[in-house]
Amino acid sequence: MGGAVKDGWLLARALRTPGNTLALDSEGWTALIAMARAEQMIGTLAYRLEGLRLPETVARILADARTSAEQGRIAALWEAEAARRALAPLGVPLVLLKGTAFVAARLRAGEGRSIGDLDILVPRTQLDAVEAALLEAGWEWVKPDPYDDAYYRQWMHELPPLIHRERDRMIDVHHTILPLTARIAPDAEGLLAASVEVAPGLFVLSPNDMLVHAAAHLFADGDLAGGMRNLWDVQCLVEQFGTRGLDDRAAHHGLSREVARALRLAAALYGEGTALNAADRLYLRRLTARDGWGRATRPVMRLGFYVRSHWLRMPPAMLARHLWTKWRKAPKS
């Protein structure tokens, strides 16, 4: 494998076939580690490579990443517990999404995962009560901007971001998995109804719904940022749960095309590979656009995808007004 591959495929291949990394030279390792960090996957890589005989420095760096992920898991589950306590009086079940869900359910997708915010799904009808309960329990608004706020509440699939005043951790309260301005309308109530209890009072989506969510999140909710990690989630879920009933469930949510594409891309990056169409190849080029310093490359492509994601999200009339607004964290360079 040497130092020949210098884009995201270096990371993908290392994750798919950990043994391949034994052929890396120091330049290759340096690039792999930088890329993994940039994609928020250093912990994932560390778990995948555990047990291999690695150069001492590499072993050390990855061991640190594992302990870091473990500490992150503890903090994430405590946030979930805090949210559970705050919402318990409302009788609203706490449905966890994304990273916190994976670690709460001890899924493979959660191994080594770095978790930032707590993402939860609640019924839209209970949104006001949930908001009030969280504010009561010590969370506060991150950005008190009236324009953003009004837009958020009317059109987005989540409340504006909240952060806990003492613990300094963010919570994202979703009521569905795609913005209301998108042209696809998943069955939010169905997601809640099919949720699974994994610990007292803590629920996660059903495996098929988790896959649908991962696909929705990847294509419709962003400019493919974090895509390599998202597709790793897809690959882990498929390996752990299979795809029985997935087609029907995806169709039910109106996300057949997205789910099918997610499965193909995940297989291409991390699995046995599969037949790809032209659009798939474009997506893969965008997803693997990283260099040996972990920088995002292929800038013309990136802009194309950024515009496209907003097109999907908003009717054209709103797009112009909104094109340069950043919602939360600044994108990494």
Add this chain to the structure above:
Amino acid sequence: MRHVFSVRIGPVGFRIGSDWRAPIAQLESLYADYPAPRDGVPDFNVRLFAARPWRRFMRPAVMIGGDFVLPEAAPLPLAQGLLAAEMGMNLQMALGQRRFLLLHASVVERDGRALLMTGISGAGKSTLAALLGARGWRLMGDEFALVDPESGAIHAFPRLVSLKNEAIGVVEAGVPGGRFGPLLAGTPKGDIRHLVPEAAALAAMDKPAEPALILFPRFGFDPAERDVLPSEVFVRLTQASTNYVAIGERGFDALTRIVKTVPARAIDYPDTDSAIAQVEALWAAL
């Protein structure tokens, strides 16, 4: 990244890439006697880059990037590229270090035992460390004390000592024969000049030391000393640590061990000569 420099400082290796040659040339010169990262793989990457391609040449402004970044950080002029590199390395440690408990402190060593000086900026930690380093002490670091959570030992991290404003003159006078970097005027923190640690300090950078005394110095007051209770030391050290929370239980173990076993004193001093005398007296009384 057109220009690259790699260096190991104590147990931590860095790879620094730059769109400009000048900062790299300065780093190569000042860090000439430092080793390379172990196994050729750095722990952290720092990038000095132009925000837009044309900013490489027109009013060049150095943005600081790397594995860990502060998104709203303002760029520095190219003349302060060396400072940008140092800040970039600080940032990687502050945000990404997980192996060692990091304390914001300067450290000097004698007879295998370490003296830690910690406190707010401007208290004189770097100045005192630089001066003691020229008076029979080994400089282990002026910015971060690296505490090994398993053993409790302090590991050396001897970066270039960062001296600001008045401290520059004091140390230039107090360390004749010292090797200094360029004077960087008009930085966000005033004038800055870097001192290269002595050859003996660099040669010993892989030798840890047992912490034996913690000092909280305060500059600009009549000489005074008081004991600091373990609970106060605990609070002040967590405030001085960027990664105590992130490393979890290991941090708790390391810190409680330190505050329960290592004596701590707060010292007020009017000038550096007085401080050095106080330090030597306290050390002798241990």
Add this chain to the structure above:
Amino acid sequence: MPDRLYRMERPENLRVAHLDSFTAVYHRNSGITHLITAPAPEILATLGEAGMTFTALRETLASAYELGDLDDAALAARLDELVAAGLVSTA
């Protein structure tokens, strides 16, 4: 409130270091470090794993630790803080 049983968090979930008049407590489930002082360490030690009602706790604190002047409101407030921090659970 009178009938509720207050229990200390399970010992394996806490790391406790007595410093001076302050005690440092690391809570494994949250990763949070608490610095507590009287009457909190005494409350934790008294409650133990078996747990106690509010009334029993108040009486034991008064007799064992001479914390007799702790009024109900103050004790309840301290207990609530410990519960919120996860160091004490209510059955």
